[in-house]
Amino acid sequence: MSTFVRLLRALLGLAVLAALIAGIPLVLLAVGHQPTDLVGGWDLLTGQDDGSLFFTVLTTIGWIGWAAFTFSALVEIVALFRGRKAKRIKGLGGLQGFAGLLIGGLVLISPTAASAATTGPAVAATAVQTAGASAAAAPTAAAASEQDAWPTHTVTGDSELPWDLAEQYLGSGPRWKDIAALNPSVPQLAAGDQFLPKGAVVRLPADANIAKPATQTPAPAQATPETAPPAQQTRPADTKPAPAQAEHVTVKAGESLWTIADDHGDPEDWPAIFEANKGNPLPGGGTFDDPDLIVPGQELTIPAAAAPAPAPDSRPAPDTKTPPKPDTAKDTPTPAAPTPAKPATPAPAASTPSTAPTTAAPAPSQDGQKTDTAQQAQDPDETLAPAAVWMGAGALAAALIGTLATRRILQQRRRRPGRRIPMPTGSAAATEQGLRSAQHPTGFDLLDAALRTLALNLAAAERDLPVVTAVVLHEQKVELHLDQDTAPMKPFSGTAGRTDLWTCPASSPDLADRDALQGADAPYPALVSLGWDGAGRLVLVDLEHVGVLHLDGDADHARHVLQAIAVELASTPLPGHLEITALADTAFGLDEAAPERVARTDDLADAVAELTSHTADQRRALAALGAPTLRAARLQEDAGGSWTPHILLAAELPDGDQTEALLDLITAQPRVAGAVVAAGENADLDPEEGWTLTCAGPDETIVLPGSGLPIKLQGLTDQHFADAIELLTLSAADTDVPARDEWLDGLLDSDEQPDAKENQDQEEADEEDPTDETGEVEAPRPEAGADEDGMPDEYADIEREELETEHQADTDTEAGETDGGPAVFPVEASEDQTEHGTSGPTLAHLFDPPAVPAAAPATAEQEPAPEPALLLTKQGDPTEIRPEVEKPVPGPLPSADPVPAHVPVPAPTRAADDADGPEGGAPMVLLLGRVVIEGAAGRIDSNRQSAAVELISYLALNPGADHHAIDDALWPGRLVNKQMRNAVISRTRSWLGKDAEGEAYFPRVQDTGDSRYRLAQAVTCDWKAFQNFARTGLARHDEDGELALRRALALVRGRPFAAIDPQRYAWAEPAVQEMVSAIADVAYELSTRRREAADYAGALWAAHQGLLAAEENEMLHRQVFLAHHAAGDVEALREAAARLARINEGLGGGVDMEAETAQLLRTLLPRTTAAR
Incomplete structure (x- = not known):
């Protein structure tokens, strides 16, 4: 159905709705016989009717029908504004269905009008690919059937609309087009404003929020959206063929024919691309016959006329070309930057060895910067602006910036008149600018308040803390993923009928006030962010629950991930004290930059001895309290300060008895407040006793154990880690410096x-x-x-x-x-x-x-x-x-x-x-x-x-x-x-x-x-x-x-x-x-x-x-x-x-008064004389 027809139908629905709700009363009042006009009492029924009674009855029936329809419309409107499906009211099925049809058509006015105003082809329907933890799953994923590749929904009612499904499963009504793209065999979905046929099985995008995954099976080798392999290939910008050759590209989320044509020379060439691919099969079924609808994973052939000349080897001078053609693509950072885009949907029946990329390609920069895309993709740290490499590292950035702010306040306290506090220069200064532009501190305030409120309420109800496998920070809410179904406790509530997924919105009235929160310790002090999901939301895990976190895979990326974890733990924005031991050269310099939290030892035996003492003390404390688990002990009033986590960071753990003893200490029951984060290969690291994450690269997606969340791991390159250490060290300096001449x-x-x-x-x-x-x-x-x-x-x-x-x-x-x-x-x-x-x-x-x-x-x-x-x-x-x-x-x-x-x-x-x-x-x-x-x-x-x-x-x-x-x-x-x-x-x-x-x-x-x-x-x-x-x-x-x-x-x-x-x-x-x-x-x-x-x-x-x-x-x-x-x-x-x-x-958890100030007050304030 064309955009114009959809818009026309929506406008006709508006006219009909207005006529029925406003027009019928006017007609009844103008020509009807109102019941109040009748006189004569019982004689009206026994005497001969002159027509007055008949018309009065008809008028009354009209009023009743109008009231029933108006009431049905109000029910549908209220349900629409609440974002829920209206309840079916007995006796009003037909009227309520008709009202829902009219109002459902009105809902489409906005997206339809927006679509009508767009002259270029529509953007590719957004769908999310969730990647597996390793490439080993690739063969099984390729063999998986199309039925198993997607969550599904079975239509059970007579008045379900595409918009309803998008609101229910995707959280956004306009995303009904994503569902329609996956179901070309359901024409009502493509229309957008028609009721879905009862009994129809509708495939949903992989990021659909359902109570239980529709395609989940116990077979470990079966590929599902939660275990699909990561994309293996993106469209390389530095290997484009010569103009005389055709090129094949894979559509990514957010792209359109216009943007793809612009990437390959001239956006006005999009009709040539459409004609070259018209009639080709689409992922999920159907053929490509509408230039307004391309889907992620779709393979397109770029004809020779649209392919660009080979990119030059050197970066052109900025802003030296003539004004470029209009660019309607998103202005996003390069793919190597940590800013995530929604992963593209894989083509279940793809015949090529490559799959859809996991990140959307960037729009080409105007002002003649297209030719450096390949270089940026290969070496992001050298070609991106300083801030770009920090995008997505919101937790790490907030942690560092919060620590710098507190330390600089303390430096200002002790600064001498006429002097200045030391400030970074060069690379460290650029890194700080990147940190400030990437931080997301507000979510941590909500997370802290929600978790402390939860601890207070659980303690009052004499319940233990639940086991949290992952925490997801949304813009206006916190999401807890639990290891098992558990009855929710305020301020959290269950989500979509699930009791293993709790949410707390920022507007929750159940959050405790500031004074009450002071009486609760942080219930999960070892939370640390590992990366972000496909929507760019930060994902945190509880290292105490994980116990042993093994970073396997690419050695460089594993080290970068370890460095990011180390810096965040040393400067976490969440309250609570941590003890961190860095082994040998792991996170070198962090002990000097954050000596209040980080210690260093060169001997694994010393680290094991220290951790042995720590675990023994905590297990004795558990026995003395009579608490079966650490989660129960944390909520007892007399347990404050007894459960400080001790975390060992090791870039490499040697094979041998010391490593085995270390792992036994952490994994023995009852578990204590401790964890080991290690990188590199080690035969003693048993994947059954902790988590093993395969670090394939900054753009690769892995599946988080326990929660099954697909995430991209955040890392800190060696240069940026050095900059972070310099920032922390400089902000902790006790000396001030002369003011600069400039x-x-x-x-x-x-x-x-x-x-x-x-x-x-x-x-x-x-x-x-x-x-x-x-x-x-x-x-x-x-x-x-x-x-x-x-x-x-x-x-x-x-x-x-x-x-x-x-x-x-x-x-x-x-x-x-x-x-x-x-x-x-x-x-x-x-x-x-x-x-x-x-x-x-x-x-x-x-x-x-x-x-x-x-x-x-x-x-x-x-x-x-x-x-x-x-x-x-x-x-x-x-x-x-x-x-x-x-x-x-x-x-x-x-x-x-x-x-x-x-x-x-x-x-x-x-x-x-x-x-x-x-x-x-x-x-x-x-x-x-x-x-x-x-x-x-x-x-x-x-x-x-x-x-x-x-x-x-x-x-x-x-x-x-x-x-x-x-x-x-x-x-x-x-x-x-x-x-x-x-x-x-x-x-x-x-x-x-x-x-x-x-x-x-x-x-x-x-x-x-x-x-x-x-x-x-x-x-x-x-x-x-x-x-x-x-x-x-x-x-x-x-x-x-x-x-x-x-x-x-x-x-x-x-x-x-x-x-x-x-x-x-x-x-x-x-x-x-x-x-x-x-x-x-x-x-x-x-x-x-x-x-x-x-x-x-x-x-x-x-x-x-x-x-x-x-x-x-x-x-x-x-x-x-x-x-x-x-x-x-x-x-x-x-x-x-x-x-x-x-x-x-209130400064950094409390600081002492300066000695000079304390001495002055002792001198100025009169001393109290004790009574004899």
Whole structure:
């Protein structure tokens, strides 16, 4: 059935439904005889009827029929919104079925309309292939029958729709097309809006969520979707035939004829590919006669006319080709990147030796980057952007970033005034940026809360912890896979009638509150992520349950997986203490980077002796408690702290008695809190006593024992492991370092930017001509599921050429309010670094001010189009500030005035947060708190605002950036073409608007003088103003100097880049740390000056402003203590000390007060005298 016919049927159904529900009452009221019109009582039945009674009865029957139909329709509508199949109501079968048919047709309006709007062929139906643990299963899988290759569903009702099946088994109604692609013999499925015939057996995709796998059999050699072999071959990009030869490709999930033709030369050649393959058999049955329907696993012949020329050997210069043809494929990382795509469905009857690839091939990069696909696929670590190799490693990234954040806070606590904490450079800095863009920390907060709540409820019910074989982290829920059927316990519930699969949504009202959670230990402290499933969801396992985890297969990949496990265990985001022993050179350097958790021994005998003592102690404790298992003992109130897991990491275990003794310790009953993770071959490792995972490669899928989940193992290459060790070691350093010279004037000169001259012409060409040969702006097809500001949904409606953007300001949607104010646009920021540097002062320079305090010193190395003096005002001396963001600064108290018993602290204001923006002024970039852009005169869609604000913030700190730097900052690890980049740039320019002279606040790249991206000089930034005020104030010890310091601190609204999305602003971490250090130094200086002048209120205000940015800084807390003591306010001093103690308790599980702080409090606080 054609798309037009489906749409027509849906619209006709809507008309019929409206006529029946709304039209019938109107007709009955207009021409019917209502029961209320009858008079005469019993005489109406005994006397002669003049027709009134008859018509009244007919009208009444009509009302009853209308009510029954309306009620049936409401039942169907409610069921639709709840995502469930409506219950059958006795007596209303026909009416309810008719209502369901009409409403089911309406459901198809949205997908049908979307399909009708697509001019190119439809994307291949998505289906998931689950791969086996080893290649040994390949022969049996090939011999498996088509019947055994798929889960099935038998239609039992009269009103089941394809949409219903997709909702029930796949969790998404639009995926009914996936089911239809597997069942060409069921025409009702292909139609989409017809009831399925009763008794029909419908094949489902392999990822269908069913209570028990429909094809599960006890025969171990029988191939099922859970044990299908992994794909053996992908379409190699570096071995394409010459143009005169035909080529054969295998369709992957998410592809279309358009994208395949684009991969092979020109997307407009897709009709030739269709004609060359028309009539060929399809996987699962049927023939290929519809270009809108291709299925994963389908073999296509690419005719010679569509095949491209051989790829050149060297990588072309970026963005040097003419504008490419439209590319509707997804803009995804290369296949070697850990970002998973849904595996493709294998062809059950495939005759070729290759099967469908397990990952979707990437869309070719526009801007002439197609030729490096093969190189990237073969050597991802060398060719991908630094962030790309981290995609999918969310748990590992979150663990490392969380540890770095805590350690840097501790470094800021002990940093000396005028110094800085050490920050990474080079490869380690790039790795940190990749980590920040890949982390997924929110799921671990939910997992921790759900598991602790479960422990509390199980303890109250006197039940043991269940055995968990796997944990899957979804976006908004946690999924537990258990080893056996177990009655669910809140906050978890069973799923799809199963009691061995528990889920807990983030919105569950059964989650315990924070105070209650403090009373529960982590019930599964040895959880560690192994990889991700086909949908990109993290999969974790409990090493205590596994006992012995053997990583077999490829030696290099096994070592990489072991290194990833080691780093995550050493810095896990889940609470709970672990003891880790690394054997010999395993995870070398981890013991120095994380000495609180990791120890190292070179002798296996020593490791066995230590583990022997550990297991003996725990088994004695189990006997003393009378607990039969570790799972029962963990929930007893007096068992806290007794069950710390001890995990041995071994890159290689030698054969012999020591290894046998080690394995016996771990596997003996009752099991204790211990595990062994080993790589390499070893005859003593019995697969029956643990798990053996075959590490075939980063792109290969394995089946997880116990749960049967297909996953891809995450690994950490040797280079990235070394970078992770360097990051952990650097963040644990006790010493601070001098401030770097490049922070002196805030910005790097444009001449220092790499390849300035080389890229100048290309930058201009990129912005001058964002059109194709026909003059039409190229519009990449949006990627399904991308975030609202990420690739590529951000560019779904790409704008016209830059000169046309001025005419679109009036037609854009009004920007949405995100923080309560009409002109305040806070952004979700993230903390990381870019190699181009960011701005910030050093105290060495601040104490050595320029000759003219009002402006930064002019040097021969300044940029061709320099920024103005670092002020919020366009011109004037450094004490001037716009009234819209000015904060009240407390005046000094005369030293001769008596000091009150309690000195009030001037409350810091948030003028910049509450202001409506400068009237008639240029935009302001506010970074010292929540990221806010004030004064933007244009408009922008609220769902596209975040990318624009991040771009403005980046350019405010990095003027003169080229397009490569912007790509790396905003979209780390992604392949970005100029249309995508220019879409954000165009919208940002239109949003910032123009000044009174008509000059854009975000100039076109052709107008900047050096073909670099920068904001206009009129656009101001609070961080630059802070630098200038601080430079002046620290250099002058008079009233003007102190006023400048006050003005600097008045700009602080909170921690720089506060309330950020952890996955955004991956470039900003060095700037954040510099800002925090500078704010603390200025606050310390001003607080000291005001206290020495007996202005205790001013001293307290200065210290508190600094604590807004760094509440953990004990240097500032000591200033607060001294000010309260000098004012004679002992009670306030005690309150301040208690506040510091609470802050320290929340840092990394609790830290001690610095010795200097403790000594100061002992000196200042009066000692209590014991009563005689």
